[in-house]
């Protein structure tokens with residue numbers, strides 16, 4: 637198994653995941669609400685990070701429902717708790733859940749990190765109840781193709797190439813709907829949400845954390861120079877600099893009732 641790059645023990649990772657929750661929970665909740673998730677549902681979140689989305693799901697399903705917030709590392713989930721919320725150490729590549737099937741399985745910002753991403757999709761589809769829903773929200777980095785100045789566009793190209801060498805697929809968001817169709821899921825809906833943000837905003841801060849955590853690796857392995865990184869950090873703090881780097885593709889699909 638490839639090593640997960642943004643490990644929880646990296647300096648700044650808890651804060652990066654907190655920013656990620658703040659930025660992504662509102663659109664994730666919107667799409668999850670569209671499934672009708674509610675009282676009594678049994679849900680599994682995979683790669684839950686700090687568990688913010690599972691905490692929200694636990695409120696939705698009420699005391700008769702059950703939510704499992706699972707991750708290979710559960711150390712950042714100390715902040716979540718509810719009587720119907722279970723925190724579970726779980727490796728989606730190598731483990732099988734003992735209590736499948738579920739009404740809803742949610743995956744956000746995980747598959748792009750997993751070399752086994754396609755096989756994982758096949759696997760999790762089998763853990764859905766007939767009529768159950770799968771929600772997958774993953775990045776697609778096509779907005780980086782438009783980044784200015786040219787030096788920063790080049791930075792993102794090198795970053796994406798470096799990530800690919802670590803078996804991270806930053807374009808996976810666009811593949812998910814076809815994969816779910818091939819798995820026999822129905823009522824597939826998918827949309828990308830590309831955020832325009834300026835320096836100093838929470839989104840810029842999120843990227844600043846993410847890049848600083850891997851800066852040494854980037855310099856050693858990708859040819860990205862300290863000068864390019866310094867320009868990136870400066871722009872990340874510049875309120876007059878607006879850019880767009882990442883779209884999150886949210887895909888929802890349902891298992892056939894008779895399957």
Ligand SMILES: C[S@@+](CC[C@H](N)C(=O)[O-])C[C@H]1O[C@@H](n2cnc3c(N)ncnc32)[C@H](O)[C@@H]1O
Pocket residue numbers: 640644653656657660682683684685686706707708709726727728729743744745746749750
């Ligand atoms: C980028 S974070 C996203 C966290 C959360 N889903 C969010 O969107 O805020 C990816 C998470 O996946 C977890 N992870 C990595 N490999 C995993 C695996 N094989 N099985 C389960 N979780 C995994 C990491 O520990 C990390 O918490």
